[in-house]
Amino acid sequence: MREEPIRESVLEDQQHQAIRRLAHGFELERRDFVKLLGGGVLVCLCASSGLAQESGAARRADSAEKLPDSIAAWLHVAEDGAVTAYTGKVEMGQNIRTSLTQQVAEELRVPVSSIQLVMGDTDLTPFDMGTFGSRTTPTMGLQLRRVAATARAALIAMAAERWKTDAATLVAADGKIADPKTGRAVAYGELTKGQKLVQVIAENPLLTPAQDWKIAGAAVAKIDGRDFVTGRHQYTSDMTRPGMLHGKVLRPTAFHAKLAALDSSQAEKMPGVKLVRDGDFVGVTAPDEYTAERAVASMRAQWDAPQQPSEAELFEYLRKNSKHEDGAQHVSGSIQRGLAIADKTLSQTYTVSYIAHVPLEPRAALAEWGGGKLTVWTGTQRPFAVRDELAQTLHIPTGQVRVLVPDTGSAYGGKHTGDAAVEAARLAKASGKPVRVVWTRTEELTWAYLRPAGVIEVRSGVRNDGTIVAWEFDNYNSGPAAIGTPYNIPNQRIEFHPSDSPLRQGSYRGLAAPANHFARETHMDELAHAVAMDPLEFRLKNLTDARLRAVFEAAAHKFGWGQQKSSPTRGLGIAGGVEKGGYVATCAEVELDPATGEVNIRRVVEAFECGAVVNPDGLRNQVSGCIVQAIGGALFEAIHFANGRILNPRLAEYRVPRFGDLPQIEVEILNRKDLPSAGAGETPFAGLAPAVGNAIFSATGMRLRSLPLAPNGLPQNHKEGQ
Amino acid sequence: MTVTLLVNGAEHRIDVPADLTLLFILRNELNLTGTKYGCGEGQCGACTVLLDGKPIRSCRTSVAAAAGKKITTIEGLEQNGRLHSVQQAFLDAEAFQCGYCTSGMILSSVALLNSNPNPREEDIIRFMNGNVCRCGTYPRIIAAVQQAAKRQG
Incomplete structure (x- = not known):
């Protein structure tokens, strides 16, 4: 299965120099594959062209020999009626194990509890680019619905054949095919007994419209929820294997450092400790984590590090080291003409800091060599990419690597790479035993990658009646996601300038959408102020997108926008936008203490629309979680660094949102059953920071143009217009 | 040193270095992996267990300090298949x-x-x-x- 080339995914790959992966076939030998699944109905996508031409037609597989060489299995209905579905996506808290299972259950007409969803296993699941870009719901959800609908049609056809009746008269419900005319019914398992039917995914299977959903669209409780409240769920960092050792890696004192000298004599004397040195890579294995840590701590290493840019010069550095890329520019109309007819023009610069994902489960991997194969369990968003990374770094064929992703302790875009996996595999290879590597929080905050810092310059022109006539937007380094404007502006020039980042950077929830929304929606507020218009009215005047207007109006209505007034201690702000098929509008109320400069977000109302809702409870959890997490980047989160070193690599020094930072949160979901479902794990993040910044302005007249807005409270001696 | 730990009603006698953390022992010696490592600084609370009914950060508590006290972990809350x-x-x-x-x-x-x-x-x-x-x-x-x-x- 080759995933459709998706704009966001490609952008994401390009932006972060990730290696684009090719689609690969199913890795198991076909005999093993048949043995593994037994009889029943298997729905797959077949790579062999002969079969593909028979698309839609069922094929009897009387023996293993007749199975195609390369197949990607998506769904299996076993002889006992058990349903197994397969997806390369991974669960890391976004609740897709549940929402995807719901969609299979809906189309196959079986209860959720009868389905096992195998996720993120490179040997068992079809190739997948990765779990990012809010693609699970629109792409994978639809794919699994097509797969399950194909299986349903096959089962109906089997029953029709058995009863010698017209398939169109039969009904699938609750794991059975029933004939309403005669009252007879047969369970799926009974129907598939003794069968080995390989069914190719139909081109256009009959999908159930969202208006008729019974299982999808409902607030189905999280699958395996009980395992999380009992501590029974095994994350990668909890897993063990017989004879397993623990691995630790010696970290350089600065980025890009070279190992000049190493005294590891102490470590090598410790019982059970084995030293592994491979170029600049130095690691140990030990029978327990404590010993491994002590062994690494005992080493005396000398590192030679080059001089590197520091935080103080960051934004100048990003601008200086940026490049113009042909085709990276969006132009419509003429900026010059736009500015010429404007009554007022405005030019401002916005900046965003590097921030860290801080997934509560740090990077972890457990690697085991055996049976001519390397098997790695690891919490990653891209199991297939990590498989390839392992094959490349360890110089073995891809077919000899299997990556499995246990449901993971969050990622937020921060677990695209296989860092811990590679380390564990290298150490396991040297020790001949399974090895687990779990990063410390300090390793996470230092050696994982960060949300890119960036500089955004906006130049605009507006007529006195509130019509925006010119819009220039240059983003340096932070990224191209959501860089466009949803407002109707005849003259635009918008460009993303990639730059040389002093720190390792990569994906983050929403990519650059929060940064670009911050710049755009803050600037919109500035323009509204310049023409003395209400910020909501100003936006709506320049906006025809009905879906975006709807969320703005819904949020404003629930918030009581226009019915309350700002005061020097209480500010109100609004912001919104559209990205990845999701529409968001956020209203924020902040409370300010002029004496101390303290900022508290008191209330947030957010309206969100992402088409037909698959699981309303899971969706609310995602939207609310986005708001809470966004508070950090909006108000106080920032990575500090100097000359190749992170200055705040501990949780005591890197502040994340806590209970005490919590505003009253109200989420308004607009359920559009008439529209395709879109993802929801990222876009609800984007409105918060500008809404809060605009609220601070409405109270104080202080325009804050850098994220985080108030890491130490409001800046003192800040004059308006600065 | 040898310490006695009373975990979820069961007594464990273990021989360990005194400076080891309770978190380490729970997860590695007693295989109670429901208690998580999150930061090792006592900042995130993922490693919280009850010591004589009081919440403590097991990543910042030495095994010696926990000896002889009643320790409750997440695994000890469910009683006869019934959730707390x-x-x-x-x-x-x-x-x-x-x-x-x-x-x-x-x-x-x-x-x-x-x-x-x-x-x-x-x-x-x-x-x-x-x-x-x-x-x-x-x-x-x-x-x-x-x-x-x-x-x-």
């Missing part, structure tokens, strides 16, 4: 996303309700401020604690 009322409330409210903070959140909540059976929202916020949920499910956790309080009361 706080576990049930977390499950009902779906007060988690990735679930990695959940053990620590539940144990802090149990400790809170032991000392204050009827906490107001601000009591919950103050008491739980040392527990981080990076997925941001705080509002549901507050609701779950209130729900559990109702059920216990």
Whole structure:
């Protein structure tokens, strides 16, 4: 299965120099594959062209020999009626194990509890680019619905054949095919007994419209929820294997450092400790984590590090080291003409800091060599990419690597790479035993990658009646996601300038959408102020997108926008936008203490629309979680660094949102059953920071143009217009 | 040194270096992996367990300091297949996303309700401020604690 080339995914790959992966076939030998699944109905996508031409037609597989060489299995209905579905996506808290299972259950007409969803296993699941870009719901959800609908049609056809009746008269419900005319019914398992039917995914299977959903669209409780409240769920960092050792890696004192000298004599004397040195890579294995840590701590290493840019010069550095890329520019109309007819023009610069994902489960991997194969369990968003990374770094064929992703302790875009996996595999290879590597929080905050810092310059022109006539937007380094404007502006020039980042950077929830929304929606507020218009009215005047207007109006209505007034201690702000098929509008109320400069977000109302809702409870959890997490980047989160070193690599020094930072949160979901479902794990993040910044302005007249807005409270001696 | 640990009603005698953390022993020696490592600094609360009913950060507690005291971990809350009322409330409210903070959140909540059976929202916020949920499910956790309080009361 080759995933459709998706704009966001490609952008994401390009932006972060990730290696684009090719689609690969199913890795198991076909005999093993048949043995593994037994009889029943298997729905797959077949790579062999002969079969593909028979698309839609069922094929009897009387023996293993007749199975195609390369197949990607998506769904299996076993002889006992058990349903197994397969997806390369991974669960890391976004609740897709549940929402995807719901969609299979809906189309196959079986209860959720009868389905096992195998996720993120490179040997068992079809190739997948990765779990990012809010693609699970629109792409994978639809794919699994097509797969399950194909299986349903096959089962109906089997029953029709058995009863010698017209398939169109039969009904699938609750794991059975029933004939309403005669009252007879047969369970799926009974129907598939003794069968080995390989069914190719139909081109256009009959999908159930969202208006008729019974299982999808409902607030189905999280699958395996009980395992999380009992501590029974095994994350990668909890897993063990017989004879397993623990691995630790010696970290350089600065980025890009070279190992000049190493005294590891102490470590090598410790019982059970084995030293592994491979170029600049130095690691140990030990029978327990404590010993491994002590062994690494005992080493005396000398590192030679080059001089590197520091935080103080960051934004100048990003601008200086940026490049113009042909085709990276969006132009419509003429900026010059736009500015010429404007009554007022405005030019401002916005900046965003590097921030860290801080997934509560740090990077972890457990690697085991055996049976001519390397098997790695690891919490990653891209199991297939990590498989390839392992094959490349360890110089073995891809077919000899299997990556499995246990449901993971969050990622937020921060677990695209296989860092811990590679380390564990290298150490396991040297020790001949399974090895687990779990990063410390300090390793996470230092050696994982960060949300890119960036500089955004906006130049605009507006007529006195509130019509925006010119819009220039240059983003340096932070990224191209959501860089466009949803407002109707005849003259635009918008460009993303990639730059040389002093720190390792990569994906983050929403990519650059929060940064670009911050710049755009803050600037919109500035323009509204310049023409003395209400910020909501100003936006709506320049906006025809009905879906975006709807969320703005819904949020404003629930918030009581226009019915309350700002005061020097209480500010109100609004912001919104559209990205990845999701529409968001956020209203924020902040409370300010002029004496101390303290900022508290008191209330947030957010309206969100992402088409037909698959699981309303899971969706609310995602939207609310986005708001809470966004508070950090909006108000106080920032990575500090100097000359190749992170200055705040501990949780005591890197502040994340806590209970005490919590505003009253109200989420308004607009359920559009008439529209395709879109993802929801990222876009609800984007409105918060500008809404809060605009609220601070409405109270104080202080325009804050850098994220985080108030890491130490409001800046003192800040004059308006600065 | 040899220490005796009373974990979830069972007695364990173990021979370990005295400076080892309770978290290390729970996870590695006793295979109680429901207690999580999150930061090793006592900042995130993922490693929270109860020591004589009080919530402590097991990553900052030496095994010597825990010796002889009653230790409760997430694995010790369920009784005869029946969830503790706080576990049930977390499950009902779906007060988690990735679930990695959940053990620590539940144990802090149990400790809170032991000392204050009827906490107001601000009591919950103050008491739980040392527990981080990076997925941001705080509002549901507050609701779950209130729900559990109702059920216990």
